[in-house]
Amino acid sequence: MFAVYASAPHADDPMAGLTIGERPEPSVPEGWVRVDVRAASLNMHDVWTLRGVGIAAESFPMILGCDGAGVLADGTEVLIHPVINAPGWRGDETLDPRRTLLTERHQGTFADSVVVPAGNVIPKPPELSFAVAATLGTAWLTAYRMLFVQAGVRPGQTVLVQGASGGVSTALIQLASAAGARVWVTGRTEEKRALATGLGAHATFEAGARLPERVDAVFETVGKATWSHSLKSLKPGGTVVVAGATSGPDPSADLQRVFFLQLRVLGSTMGTRQELVDLVSFLRLHDIRPQIGLTLPLEQATDGFRAMLDGETTGKIVFTR
Known part of the structure; x- marks a missing residue:
């Protein structure tokens, strides 16, 4: 074959x-x-x-x-x-x-x-x-689990998606926006930031830019290039969910910031069959593609x-x- x-x-x-x-x-x-x-x-x-x-x-x-x-x-x-x-x-x-x-x-x-x-x-x-x-089976399922299972994002919260145009990032933007979260996104180029806006992001920023305020949750798939910015962007008690490190791992974990601000660092890998079933239902309910x-x-x-x-x-x- x-x-x-x-x-x-x-x-x-x-x-x-x-x-x-x-x-x-x-x-x-x-x-x-x-x-x-x-x-x-x-x-x-x-x-x-x-x-x-x-x-x-x-x-x-x-x-x-x-x-x-x-x-x-x-x-x-x-x-x-x-x-x-x-x-x-x-x-x-x-x-x-x-x-x-x-x-x-x-x-x-x-x-x-x-x-x-x-x-x-x-x-x-x-x-x-x-x-x-x-x-749906990898990128979108990964995004669904990151948002709703690991971070437990609620309507009205503010989230930051690091990276504007990859498969997981675009899924995070669409899912979080449909769920009622305020979605902020970083992107390396104006074109990628415009894509994020078109998908439902409420505001976009250049990579590493200082945000107007700290956020409830950050979603990380980039790694070394964005890790420091992710931790600095979180409110005390906030959550960063990590599902990848395409730019490589960061050996500097900034543990002082993690324990002093009581940040939660959670890993996330793929998702369950039932979560995939629920994801399909979510897409149908909100008419998302x-x-x-x-x-x-x-x-x-x-x-x-x-x-x-x-x-x-x-x-x-x-x-x-």
Whole structure:
């Protein structure tokens, strides 16, 4: 079958391992289902896989893609929850110490078809296109958990989203605005800040700018480049939720500020199947659709990866079949 895959890890040049071609048809174990993929979205996790992060060397070649939407053998339209749990796990899927994501041990969605546990598919509402549904399982689910589960954001609170144009950031802006929060956003360029305003941000600022007042919660996916600004932007007792560090980790944790102002620093990873179901309901209730900045046929996946690596993103990058 046709697929986009990582042929081997390349820590310093991830594009060197990106391969487009044929891979064997997948077998379907008992309790799993085959999904014929109609759309799949690109995540930074795919770049980490190309670099060999979070995946064993013997797992290559690995078909890329955590997110996807498609059709089951009986014609049911579904989207995929990409967190694969150990057999018998019960409870919050993200807390399973043996959990894995698609593309770490199991082949991903950038292919004609993908095989996942039967419990990892949920029905796709007819009003959501395959392209829209394919954006939800990683970036949008991550944003939903950050906002409503980890930070517990309430209507009327003020939140700061660090970074204006990535998949998680655009999801945070749209979700927080729809939930009644006052949303402030930082962005490196005027174009990215304008995008945030169009998505519902109430005010935008240059990266690192002093804010008019301190905020209740900050949402971090950038890391070293914004960490100090994030802590300085919080009210006493405020919360910073961290779900990524694309600019690298910051070895300076500023612990004095954390304990003196009683700040809460919370990590957040993906989300549960039920949270994905709730996210879909939220989108339908508020008539929200994810910001898709680039749609390409899967055959042109190389262009999508280059756009992500160059920072030329205005929302999600989606590949279609």
